[in-house]
Amino acid sequence: MELWVRVVMLSAVSLFLFIGIAIGVDTWQFRSASEAGTAEILSIRQEIRSTEDLNGDSTSIISYYPTIRYATNQGAYYEAETAEALPEPIAVIGDRVPIRYITGSQGQVRLDRGALRDWLIAGAITGVSLIFFLITLIFTRREIPEI
Numbered sequence: 001m002e003l004w005v006r007v008v009m010l011s012a013v014s015l016f017l018f019i020g021i022a023i024g025v026d027t028w029q030f031r032s033a034s035e036a037g038t039a040e041i042l043s044i045r046q047e048i049r050s051t052e053d054l055n056g057d058s059t060s061i062i063s064y065y066p067t068i069r070y071a072t073n074q075g076a077y078y079e080a081e082t083a084e085a086l087p088e089p090i091a092v093i094g095d096r097v098p099i100r101y102i103t104g105s106q107g108q109v110r111l112d113r114g115a116l117r118d119w120l121i122a123g124a125i126t127g128v129s130l131i132f133f134l135i136t137l138i139f140t141r142r143e144i145p146e147i
Helices: 003-033 115-139
Strands: 035-052 058-071 077-081 096-101 109-111
Touching: 003 115, 058 096
Parallel strands: none
Antiparallel strands: 035 058, 035 096, 058 077, 096 109
């Protein structure tokens, strides 16, 4: 196999491996520095995205982003809009949702969906990328002629 094909294949697989590791590091840093709590939903912002396929059919995707109020363990109250959409079924204003927050940083808050859900994406991307990386190494190895 030619060298440029090997470089392209290994580069693409390495990029996905790097992305999986980066998501894992971000998750680890946030979970180790954050505290668990609950928050009250104050309002919900609806975001509609439309996509159109090749046939001209349009599909709308609706996401709901809550603005929440939460109290830290030190007694300070904060309000923030989460960067993550609410999962199905959609909560309503006044409901309480589990969160993780970094103390002293108002904008550092995420919906808490559990440790398994947090690690699932990073683990899946890293695991699949590692498998493809090994497969690529095996099938693109150089053949050494016998003497």
